[in-house]
Amino acid sequence: HVIKHARARLEDVLELLPGPDFPGGGQIISPAEEIRQAYETGRGSLVVRCKWEVEQLARGQWRVAVTELPHGVSVKQISEEIEALANPKPGLGRKEVTQEQKRMKQFILDQIDQGGVRDESDRKSKLRLVIEPRSSRQNPQQLMAALMVHTSLETRYAINLTWLGLDGLPETKGILEILREWGEFRVxxxxRRTQFRLERVEERxxxxxxxxxxxxxxxxxxxxxxGSExxxxxxxxxxxxxxxxERQxxxxxxxxxxQLTRLDGVKLNDERKALESQRKELKAILGDEKELKRLVVAELQEDAKKYGDERRTLIKTAERAQVERNVVEEPITVILSQKGWIRARTGHAFDLSSLSFKDGDALLQTLECKTTDPVIVxxxxxxxxxxxxxxxxxxxxxxxPVNTLVNSSSDDIVWMRSGDLSQPLLMNSSAGLGFVCKLGDLLTKTRQGKDFMKVEEGARAQPPALVAHDKVAALSSDARLLVFPLEEVPVRPNxxxxxxxxxxxxxxxxxxxATTDGKSLAVSGFKRVRKSAVLNQKQIAEHMxxxxxxxxxxxxxFRPDRLGD
Known part of the structure; x- marks a missing residue:
């Protein structure tokens, strides 16, 4: 299509190529807009889940048969993931499993029996993973939702359209540009092939x-x-x-x-006619760009007819699998220590003086929220x-420790937040770099988390500042203050x-x-004891x-080292 139509649009391509088609099938549940964005930019990720069906057995019993898996996921991998959830092992350097692992084990064992997962793949059924529920009274949809949340039965597949272009250099490009360049390459x-054949025909x-x-x-x-010597x-x-x-x-x-018999003479004449006909056809192709493109398209259509098959991956938008947990909504105060220990206390306005910590540890931050809220760290x-x-x-x-709830390893936790996910934040690092995003951009759905802010070696991410005004105040460790418009900082949701x-x-x-309205700015620092002050509009203007x-x-x-209240 792109070869025939030089002005083809991405929408035209999406009608013919609505999304990736994986050899193992599966189902892409990402919305069409996500697929479009990935194809347009050359980067993105799509959610792919398995295909499964319920098989009814005698006396009201049933089981689930998984027949297709997301690309790159194997039956062995799924079996090992379920086994790891049902029989967890202590982490590195630990003697016992965590409370979270114990809760997950009980949750999985409430869903399926020990040994209730079998690989029945054979020549007839190339892929067949059988899952037997603990009770026939369970809901198959809820069972599979639970497994898809905690295993690779549903996963994200990264799209990275980096390839060597016509210039021979690697570059990430959109699908339309890739198809256009590949079309030019094929033409x-x-x-060249036609020119080569023409030269051989003319030689013969x-x-x-x-x-x-x-x-x-x-x-x-x-x-x-x-008569020659x-x-x-x-x-x-x-x-x-x-x-x-000379050649003749x-x-x-x-x-x-x-080879000079009368019959060979007739054959030579027939060959001459055939070669002249071929030469005429090849010259016609080389002399007309449209004719050349028609030949390329015809060959591609012939290849598609010969080697192509039906689409294997279903593209059907659906919500990501979720496991509903009945949680009573009540106010809590989350307490984070400097060494990364986290706990919760019921209620708000908690008396911090009653808190105690391990030797060498102290309070880093408290957060008032509800039990139904996500806490971003x-x-x-x-x-x-x-x-x-x-x-x-x-x-x-x-x-x-926070690293028992998420896979943060030995990484220090510097900040936590909950509440309005649309709240703008000013991300920053000790290297003086920063950008603007929203609190919701930091949300993750897996224990692995995500690399959100790229920090230089030797630097650290620092607590983001809440964006409440239109000016940014930045303070260096040598007490230099700079105030500038917020609009000079880019917004980077990814x-x-x-x-x-x-x-x-x-x-x-x-x-x-911190952010300021330009009329007042709180600063604090040490001069024997901790002191604070509020800069007025005139003082702030000196640092604009x-x-x-x-x-x-x-x-x-005094020597300030912190901005804001």
């Missing part, structure tokens, strides 16, 4: 015409050759007397007499994770590196950021500038 290939025709002329004057030519002289005499080219003369000298490496508030250990103990907020000399870092400038020393009567 050029067929043109040249030889055939020489043989036909020799056939007519065979007696004279034999006499001339016999050697082959070189014979070739030279043939070229002089009969105007043969060589062919005649090398020719066997048995940010690590020093720039990864974001999401924890269900109801899953945070409650009671009067020290809680649990995260990234960010741009320089304030210029930093060697060994200096970004101490704090443009993003990435050095800023001026902030004279507040």
């Amino acid at each position: 050029a290939t067929v043109r 025709l040249h030889i055939v015409l020489g043989r036909l002329l020799a056939f007519v004057k065979i007696d004279e030519i034999i006499k001339l050759i016999r 050697d082959q070189a002289e014979a070739k030279s005499n043939l070229q002089k007397k009969y105007k043969f080219t 003369a060589q062919d005649i000298v090398d020719l066997r007499l048995g 940010l690590s020093a490496s720039g990864k974001s994770f999401t924890i269900d508030a109801a899953a945070i250990p409650a009671g009067r103990g020290d809680g649990a 995260g990234g590196v960010g741009v320089q907020l304030i210029a930093l000399p060697e060994k200096a870092t970004l101490a704090s950021v 500038g443009k993003r990435a400038q050095r800023g001026k020393v902030c004279d507040a009567g």
